[in-house]
Amino acid sequence: MEKIDQHSHSLLTNQKWVLATTSAGFALENMDVLFLSFAMSSMIADLHLAGGAAGLISSITNLGMLFGGIVFGMLGDKVGRAKTFNYTIVIFSLATGLLAIANNIYMIYILRFIAGIGAGGEYGVGIALIADSFSRKQIGKMTSIAAVGGQIGAIIAAIISAWIIPLFGWHMLFLIGIIPIGLTFVIKRHVHEKTISDIKQVTSSSEKDQGIFKQMFSTPRLAWQSIGLMIMMTVQIAGYFGLMNWLPTIVQKQLNLNVSSSSLWMIVTIIGMSIGMLVFGSIFDYFGSRLAFTIFLLGSAAMVYALSLANNMITLLAIGAVMGFFSNGMFGGYGAVISQLYPEEIRSTANNLIVNVGRAIGGFSSVIIGILMDYGSIALVMGFLSSLYIFSFIILLTLTGLRKLAPNRK
Incomplete structure (x- = not known):
């Protein structure tokens, strides 16, 4: 004992x-x-x-x-x-x-x-x-x-x-x-x-015989699951880059707010993001991934657009904190989902492939937002970011593998 x-x-x-x-x-x-x-x-x-x-x-x-x-x-x-x-x-x-x-x-x-x-x-x-x-x-x-x-x-x-x-x-x-x-x-x-031999011992013999990419793309369902998660991660990264790189400038310029530096806005938003991550993790573990992502994706869509309503510094900071809570609160959840959906012996590859495809594509959101700033209004920019989160939510509904990840309430 x-x-x-x-x-x-x-x-x-x-x-x-x-x-x-x-x-x-x-x-x-x-x-x-x-x-x-x-x-x-x-x-x-x-x-x-x-x-x-x-x-x-x-x-x-x-x-x-x-x-x-x-x-x-x-x-x-x-x-x-x-x-x-x-x-x-x-x-x-x-x-x-x-x-x-x-x-x-x-x-x-x-x-x-x-x-x-x-x-x-x-x-x-x-x-x-x-x-x-x-x-x-x-x-x-x-x-x-x-x-x-x-x-x-x-x-x-x-x-x-x-x-x-x-x-x-x-x-x-x-x-x-x-x-x-x-x-x-x-x-x-x-x-x-765990040693690699320990990891392989818990993997079924049929999975051992397949290559990494086969285990991610071998069937239409698996292929769409992997691509769908890449799309969702692309939206996640695009939203983050847009929020952190452009929105302080957009709001200051369009709403004529006297903000001497974007540092305060950024720190408050990051604090909101951190609290959101902790709350998301608890909802994820207790109620399941689908409900957690649903709440945070729809919350992100609403709060990003709500930022266009900010008309003073206090409102900007308050909405920024809540927006950060939803928009980046779910970031850690992608790793949890990927780790549960794919075999243990390819966890590192699956996580890195899906996340970094999202990074490579989503990072270009700053370019798109810059173009929208030149030719459109603040409402158009916010509408673009908001629609991305709605699109990600629609993708979420099509990923049947997530339905099998039952919540852990015990």
Whole structure:
């Protein structure tokens, strides 16, 4: 009995380390990625970059994420999640740190592509590590808690950038991006995971004989499930980029609000997003994925459009917080759904492929919104974003696999 209790205590301790390290990994990865946003104006001025050349940096990063997502997803399924998670941290940290010595746009392109490879590989591997370490009835909440880490990383990036860039310049900001490598030592020492042989033992013989992509696309139902989830993730990313990159500017410009900086709006919205993630995870685990996504997708559609009603700073902050609650609250839920819908032995690949296709496509929403701003009204822009969430809800209704994910009320 004593051995069993010790084992149970050890398992509980390991679960805490898994959740803590994946949350920290997501925070540090998002911090590194967002350093670019805060440093962009300084980089443009210092290196005399044209707008198009500067805009291409983000697109190249997203392509790196897609490539890294596929490569490291498969690696995580073959050699282990924790080990691969460490590889991704080292890659995006080193590439970010090396930007401190980048003095031309071509070197920046190369390093951002490499950083994207690491950052794109991290998400799915981390989510798979969580799914492997917790019971099914806990996955929704745990993946959502880990996703909150990414939002904390965004706030850290804003604070550090505001301090470092005016004093030391953008090169020093990127040098700080090498700090996450320290997390790999913690993971190596404290995180224990299932071996790949253990994962394969719980997989049926018929699944073992199929390749990764066959298990995701071999039948019309599976193919549509994978494509449908990619569409939903594309909407998720498109909404996030639109909200964080353009909406503060849109509202300030169109409604003539005297907002000295978008930092306060961004922080309040991120806080709303973090609370939304925790609430979504609880609804997901207790009532099921379909109801959770239904509430948050329809809530997002309503609140995005409601932002056009803001006529003062207080209203803007209040609606922004609630909009953030719904729009990004469901981000962690995608990892939970993917981890439950696909066999355990391809969790890393399935998560990374679906999420990073969404990133690669959804990232272009900023371009579309910029065009709508030039030729349309604020109502048109809000209507576009709102319609995306409605479209995602319609896709949700067609995914029959989600109906089989019964809520865990016990």
